[in-house]
Amino acid sequence: MAITSANQLELLQTAEAVAREKMIDPGLVIEAMEDSLARAAKSRYGAEMDIRVVIDRKTGNARFTRVRTVVEDDAVENYQAQFTARDAKPYFEVRKDARWLRDGAPVEAFSGGPQVGDIFEEQVPPVELGRIAAQSAKQVILQRVREAERDRQYEEFKDRAGTIINGVVKREEYGNIIVDVGRGEAILRRNEKIGRESYRPNDRIRAYVKDVRREARGPQIFLSRTDPQFMAELFKMEVPEIYDGVIEIKAVARDPGSRAKIAVISYDNSIDPVGACVGMRGSRVQAVVGELQGEKIDIIPWSEDQATFLVNALQPAEVAKVVLDEEGGNRIEVVVPEEQLSLAIGRRGQNVRLASQLTGLDIDILTEEEESKRRQAEFNARTQLFMDTLDLDEFFAQLLVAEGFTNLEEVAYVELDELLSIEGVDEGTAEELQARARDHLEAANRAALEKARELGAEDSLIEFEGLTPQMVEALAKDGIKTLEDFATCADWELAGGWTTQNGQRTKDDGILEPFGVSLEQAQDMVMTARVMLGWVDPDELHPASDENEDEAEAEEAGV
Structure with a gap:
């Protein structure tokens, strides 16, 4: 030619x-x-x-x-x-x-x-x-045309990630559904389908655009019907108040095809967020339930108060008491009546699992009897501790525990007035209690320090601020004997943490976890050690915060 x-x-x-x-x-x-x-x-x-x-x-x-x-x-x-x-x-x-x-x-x-x-x-x-x-x-022409077509498809669908899309089923490949979405094809993987739902060619389907990726073979559009945001988007379509921003969906947790929990809040005091989502005679929520193959949905009001939100999340179970983690962690204990235990846990732990996902907390559920036994065991253990270390009779030791004292450090270093407020304790008795507690702690510290030195702990670690002799001993037992060894530790190695593998959460024990060292404290100590060793420039740690402080000082000075 x-x-x-x-x-x-x-x-x-x-x-x-x-x-x-x-x-x-x-x-x-x-x-x-x-x-x-x-x-x-x-x-x-x-x-x-x-x-x-x-x-x-x-x-x-x-x-x-x-x-x-x-x-x-x-x-x-x-x-x-x-x-x-x-x-x-x-x-x-x-x-x-x-x-x-x-x-x-x-x-x-x-x-x-x-x-x-x-x-x-x-x-x-x-x-x-x-x-x-x-x-x-x-x-060459066909190749360039295909590339241009792929670019056009990617540009069209990349902004639709996070939205719901309608399509027509084209075929099934190894359990994955190929969906015609107009100007392209999308894939609904078998693990993104609800339960055992099946589709035939030409069936209409509605799904959530989970991800759009640019790949060599063309843009790949991944759909999902199990993603929690799919349910959130369905509610946005059915509830005008959510679409308008009057009601906000704060959290969603799903066991696809079985049960779900959704937390909502209203920014208009005249509108009930739960009632608006349920609709007249349940019309709105039933429309969502129908799309999700009969998935039962608990709609609960969201609250800034952690305990209140948790109580709402465990509905329909009734909660007797919520015990927050004093260390400020994500672990929380919930006490329920004996007859409410199975309802709070749910079938195969479904209810408590969804509540945990919704609130972001690790929830331990106890009956009132179990909680009473545990508290009694803690009371007895602390009583025995004071009897053994302070040479007290059982009545006096129980009196200390009843007043809220949990360890020797509290007795040794608390203000003297705190002890004098206990009925029957005069100034001489209070001073004697503190002297005995301090003597015992000093003896324990000396013993721990000697043991740490025997294990090879060096002065650089022993003298590091923030580590008690017992902590140094625990570190030395684990092979951490110098400040350099300590500086190479990860924060979770010291404070402990959780690892998730294949959906299962596994507890990682920390070396200093028994001493109540939090993850933030471990981070601070490790970073301080690195600064002392010259591994990290202290000026580079918080440059943004330093700038903010400078700006604040300038504003105060009227600059």
């Missing part, structure tokens, strides 16, 4: 037809044609030549040019596409079939001769496309 006047307009018509079919810019198709014709010309004139083709967007005329660039004398690498200024001089004249470009603009006056960077374009005859060349050109 030759690019002649007979088929020049046919090029434009073909480009427009392909662009219309693939819904892409016709200019991209013409660029693909130019590229394919240039490749065919190179196979005819030589692969090392820089052959370029430009198709006129109005007439369809294809212009073939050979391009050569002026380079430094010692920089010529390809003699077919580059030449020096000296070699270019004979070409530096006005010709009908050639032109010179300097800085992208045609050179009209040829004074001074060629310069490095000038480009010489020389028109060459159009090529005849044989069968193989035509097939190659076709492949």
Whole structure:
């Protein structure tokens, strides 16, 4: 095939037809044609030549040019596409079939001769496309068209991530559902389907766009019907108050196809968030339930108060008492009546698991009897501790525990008035109690320090601020004997934590966890050690906060 006047307009018509079919810019198709014709010309004139083709967007005329660039004398690498200024001089004249470009603009006056960077374009005859060349050109065009189509699909769907999309089932592949979503295909993986739901070709389907990725084979659109946000988006469609922002969905927890909990809050005191989501005679929530294959939904009011929110999250079970973690962690104890235990836990732990997901707390559920036994055991253990260490009788030790004392440190270093407020304790008795507690603690510290030194603990670790002798002993037993060893520890190694694998949470015991060291305290101690060793520049720790402090000082000074 030759690019002649007979088929020049046919090029434009073909480009427009392909662009219309693939819904892409016709200019991209013409660029693909130019590229394919240039490749065919190179196979005819030589692969090392820089052959370029430009198709006129109005007439369809294809212009073939050979391009050569002026380079430094010692920089010529390809003699077919580059030449020096000296070699270019004979070409530096006005010709009908050639032109010179300097800085992208045609050179009209040829004074001074060629310069490095000038480009010489020389028109060459159009090529005849044989069968193989035509097939190659076709492949280039198809490839460029496919790339343009993929880019168009990605740009269209990337902003739809996090929304609900409607589609038609095309086929099933190994349990995964391929869905036609209009201008592309999406995939609903089998683990993203609700329960045992199945689909046949041409079934209509509604799903949540979980992710859109740009990949070599084209944009991949991943759908989900199990994601908690799918239910949130369904409520947004059914409840106008949520769409308008009057009611906000604060948290969602789902056991797909079985049960779900959703926490809502209203920013208008005249609107009940739960009632608005349920709708007249349950019409709104039933519409969502129907889409989720009968999934039961508990709608609960959200509260800033952690305990109140937890009580709401455990509905329909009744809660007798909530015990918050004194260390400020995410662990919380809930006490329920004996007859409410099974309801609070739920079938296979479903209710407490969903409540935990909704609140972000680790929930321990106890009956009132179990909580009473545990508290009695703690009371007895603390009583025995004071009897053994302070040489007290049982009554006096119980009196201390009843007043809220839990360990020797509290007795030893509390204000004297705290002890004098206990009935029957005078100043002499209080001073004796503190003296005994301090003597016992000092003896325990000496013993722990001697044991730590025997294990090889060095002074750099022993003298580190924040570590008690018992902590140093525990560290030495675990092989941490120097400040350098301590500085290489991770915070969770010291304070403990949780690891989630395959959906199962596993407890990681920390070396200093028995001493009540929190994750934040462990982070501070490790970072302090690194600063002391010169591993970390202290000025780089909190640059943002320092700037904020400077700004605040400037404002106070009226600057």
